[in-house]
Amino acid sequence: MGTERTTDITDAVVDSFARTADPRLRELLGSLTRHLHAFVRETEPTMAEWEHAMGFLTATGQRCTGTRQEFILLSDVLGVSMLVENLNAHRGPGVTESTVLGPFHMTASPARELGATIDLVGTGEQCVVSGRVLSRDGTPLPGAVLDVWQADAEGFYDVQRPDVQPPGNGRGLFTADDEGRFRFRTCVPSPYPIPVDGPVGRLLGATGRHPNRPAHIHFIASAAGHTPVTTHIFVAGSPYLGSDAVFAVKESLVKDFAETDDPSLAREFGVANPFRHARFELVLEPE
Ligand code: BEZ
Ligand code: FE
Numbered sequence: 001m002g003t004e005r006t007t008d009i010t011d012a013v014v015d016s017f018a019r020t021a022d023p024r025l026r027e028l029l030g031s032l033t034r035h036l037h038a039f040v041r042e043t044e045p046t047m048a049e050w051e052h053a054m055g056f057l058t059a060t061g062q063r064c065t066g067t068r069q070e071f072i073l074l075s076d077v078l079g080v081s082m083l084v085e086n087l088n089a090h091r092g093p094g095v096t097e098s099t100v101l102g103p104f105h106m107t108a109s110p111a112r113e114l115g116a117t118i119d120l121v122g123t124g125e126q127c128v129v130s131g132r133v134l135s136r137d138g139t140p141l142p143g144a145v146l147d148v149w150q151a152d153a154e155g156f157y158d159v160q161r162p163d164v165q166p167p168g169n170g171r172g173l174f175t176a177d178d179e180g181r182f183r184f185r186t187c188v189p190s191p192y193p194i195p196v197d198g199p200v201g202r203l204l205g206a207t208g209r210h211p212n213r214p215a216h217i218h219f220i221a222s223a224a225g226h227t228p229v230t231t232h233i234f235v236a237g238s239p240y241l242g243s244d245a246v247f248a249v250k251e252s253l254v255k256d257f258a259e260t261d262d263p264s265l266a267r268e269f270g271v272a273n274p275f276r277h278a279r280f281e282l283v284l285e286p287e
Helices: 010-016 023-043 047-062 070-077 080-087 199-206 263-269
Strands: 126-135 145-149 171-175 181-187 216-222 229-235 258-260 275-286
Touching (some): 010 023, 047 070, 070 199, 171 181, 263 275
Parallel strands (some): 126 275
Antiparallel strands (some): 126 181, 145 171, 145 216, 216 229, 258 275
């Protein structure tokens, strides 16, 4: 009797939430309790292991600041961000697929004219990104807004290196023209490691996982009467397309950044010839 282990407390904990007024909160807490208890029963952590786990979560919280979101990073490397994203993507065929928001969309992107550059420091190889924003039936969406952000050619976002990059570097808010067209200039993005100088980096190190993401540009596209989409385009041929540290690659989002030798197009875009050019359509679902 004295040495018997009492492990049947799950129902009591679930019942303790029975008076939760919000039915969804009651459901979530009940399910969390059952799954967490099942995990503990299955793995039987020692006290030292549980203290280690609590220490890890504490350190994760302590690593969060206004410009560093270690909990989002943890959700990303565990594949939970992508799972939630995919479960919420109720979109029809032909509509641009979504992918993770990531932790670096934390500042308002500066509004820029179509054709402007978001590369304020001039790193890396020049490229042009252009295309159209369309509704699912192919109708152009004039006035659609594109919020764009990317790391510089060395793989860092402005907020990670405020001493090297001015605020807003690699970011832009663009409004599509009256035919739904957009275009901007930037540098060809590079693959980069997610931040590894915190608890999530230690987790990756301890499990032999690499921290890298394939080269990409982030977008949130929105237009009146349509469901906004949070997505990326990935650079075709980039390393890590097959092993993204945050499981966010979708085939339909991989785009050619084609070598382009066309002096008159280069003049039109205001870049030196030859240049790299990514062209694609963003297709939104009507509400
Ligand atoms: C990003 O692409 O900005 C990102 C996404 C998930 C984790 C870290 C970075
Ligand atoms: Fe990114």
